[in-house]
Amino acid sequence: MRLVTWNINSIRLRFDLLRQVAMVMAPDVICLQEIKVDDPLFPLADCQALGYPHVAFHGMKGYNGVAVLSKRPIEVAEPLSRCGRDDRRHLMVRLEGGVQVHCLYIPAGGDIPDPEANDKFAHKLDFLRELAVWAAGAFTPGDRAILAGDFNVAPLESDVWSHKQMLKVISHTPIEVELLNDFQASAGLVDAVRHFVPASERLYTWWSYRSNDWQRNDRGRRLDHVWVTPALVPGLRSALVAREARSWTQPSDHVPVMVDLDL
DNA sequence: ATGGTAGCGTTGCTA
Numbered sequence: 001m002r003l004v005t006w007n008i009n010s011i012r013l014r015f016d017l018l019r020q021v022a023m024v025m026a027p028d029v030i031c032l033q034e035i036k037v038d039d040p041l042f043p044l045a046d047c048q049a050l051g052y053p054h055v056a057f058h059g060m061k062g063y064n065g066v067a068v069l070s071k072r073p074i075e076v077a078e079p080l081s082r083c084g085r086d087d088r089r090h091l092m093v094r095l096e097g098g099v100q101v102h103c104l105y106i107p108a109g110g111d112i113p114d115p116e117a118n119d120k121f122a123h124k125l126d127f128l129r130e131l132a133v134w135a136a137g138a139f140t141p142g143d144r145a146i147l148a149g150d151f152n153v154a155p156l157e158s159d160v161w162s163h164k165q166m167l168k169v170i171s172h173t174p175i176e177v178e179l180l181n182d183f184q185a186s187a188g189l190v191d192a193v194r195h196f197v198p199a200s201e202r203l204y205t206w207w208s209y210r211s212n213d214w215q216r217n218d219r220g221r222r223l224d225h226v227w228v229t230p231a232l233v234p235g236l237r238s239a240l241v242a243r244e245a246r247s248w249t250q251p252s253d254h255v256p257v258m259v260d261l262d263l
Numbered sequence: 264a265t266g267g268t269a270g271c272g273t274t275g276c277t278a
């Protein structure tokens with residue numbers, strides 16, 4: 001099974017790039033974040049025409065929103081709300097055979113890395129804490145689940161262009177990294193990409209739109225992740241970050257992340 | 264130390 005996760009930053013504006021991902025990478029399952037479209041306007045028929053007859057979406061007007069496209073039937077699609085808000089950041093689908101796919105869009109958290117001064121950062125930290133509690137009770141040993149999406153945290157030193165310069169920049173502050181690690185550890189989840197790429201090797205999935213030359217400066221961060229439950233680890237086959245997607249015409253600031261695994 | 268771009272939907276908010 002091939003899974004791709006991608007923060008598409010508007011599914012309507014970038015539908016042609018989604019078509020390219022579908023045709024070139026040929027994933028069985030695509031997890032999308034920041035679709036930025038209200039459910040009544042979701043391009044369902046267009047997704048189905050790409051070869052994904054089974055689509056779950058959980059969007060809202062203007063912001064956020066997640067979707068899962070699947071070639072094979074989806075047995076259950078369950079939108080989840082977090083921190084008492086209906087902000088459309090978590091969608092679970094169950095595939096035939098019982099494998100869960102969780103599409104996640106963790107809040108970015110704004111600019112000021114102080115939860116007292118910045119409500120958006122406080123929300124991000126609460127969101128991470130809630131995910132840790134949820135994950136601790138969500139899976140039993142032997143459960144097969146994939147958690148994929150824009151987690152908005154770059155946990156390793158090699159996940160950012162400069163660890164030292166990023167310590168007070170939201171996405172790489174110690175408190176976020178600790179909470180993300182707690183979330184991961186709470187269910188023994190394994191980072192499917194770092195399973196294949198050693199921590200000594202720099203790896204990014206996002207480059208700011210504000211850089212005037214993202215390729216030369218290469219000030220990226222690895223914000224997009226695919227995690228699996230222990231039962232799926234023996235089936236992991238390969239992982240790939242599609243860096244070239246950042247050079248496409250009118251790109252997203254995130255690139256697709258792909259994982260192949262035997263279920 | 265600062266400001267830079269992008270998308271949505273209106274002229275601000277979020278990333």
